[in-house]
Amino acid sequence: MVKSSSNSNKVRCPVCEGGQASAFGEKDGYGFLKCDGCGYIFCHPRPSQQQLAEFYAMGDAGAGITATSFPKVSSRKRRGFFNALKLLPHYFARRALDVGCGGGFVVGAMKMLGAREAHGIDINPNATNYAKEHYPNCYFHTGSFDEVKEIASGFDFIYSSEVIEHVEDVEQYVGFLKGALKPGGVVFLTTPDIESDQVPEDKISWNTFSPPQHIQFFSEKTLTMLMRRFGFSPIRRASDRGGAGIKMLFRLD
Numbered sequence: 001m002v003k004s005s006s007n008s009n010k011v012r013c014p015v016c017e018g019g020q021a022s023a024f025g026e027k028d029g030y031g032f033l034k035c036d037g038c039g040y041i042f043c044h045p046r047p048s049q050q051q052l053a054e055f056y057a058m059g060d061a062g063a064g065i066t067a068t069s070f071p072k073v074s075s076r077k078r079r080g081f082f083n084a085l086k087l088l089p090h091y092f093a094r095r096a097l098d099v100g101c102g103g104g105f106v107v108g109a110m111k112m113l114g115a116r117e118a119h120g121i122d123i124n125p126n127a128t129n130y131a132k133e134h135y136p137n138c139y140f141h142t143g144s145f146d147e148v149k150e151i152a153s154g155f156d157f158i159y160s161s162e163v164i165e166h167v168e169d170v171e172q173y174v175g176f177l178k179g180a181l182k183p184g185g186v187v188f189l190t191t192p193d194i195e196s197d198q199v200p201e202d203k204i205s206w207n208t209f210s211p212p213q214h215i216q217f218f219s220e221k222t223l224t225m226l227m228r229r230f231g232f233s234p235i236r237r238a239s240d241r242g243g244a245g246i247k248m249l250f251r252l253d
């Protein structure tokens, strides 16, 4: 087998399905590749879902979350309210789901602002226990995408903020979003923008480059490419008001 360059690997790209990716760098013992075709940057080999579940249940990422307490509640509530308010036309009097809902702040806000039904899912049971305790008029489900897929159907709107950069398998994640939405349904996604001008030239030194929390990095181009492959069309990109993030709305065709 002839390699296309000295550091190119035969790896299927989960975004464009290309077959070659080059070494991009290493951080904290995790190796990253950049797809030769579309430029998508991803951890390879990726941590298993089991490793990630343990990390989120027991590691620093879940620190301080219990059924009765959640770090930075007031700022999360305020941010959740304003984020939900901007998206109101997409879920008013309809069924809304937050994928990666944490303590349920956006779910609670969507319900309060007029969602007919508001659900949240999260892999961290401490987070969903907190959410159930604080938002009894909403529905919360705990588990991996496989474990919660039974309830994930018939939604008009999905909110999923800062999740896609964490998940073990981005194709499974987008497939899950697709399965959960009605045709014509809308999804709002946010994720760090690897092409932001705020990212240092040595991208791997960016503090957001933090495996095993963040294990893949999108640009507007690669995110749109992945979503299109699953039948979503971009509606628009919202401003991140000086932040280094992508905030985009997509519609399931």
Ligand SMILES: [Zn+2]
Residues within 6 Å of the ligand: 013, 014, 015, 016, 017, 018, 035, 036, 037, 038, 039, 040
């Ligand atoms: Zn690619």
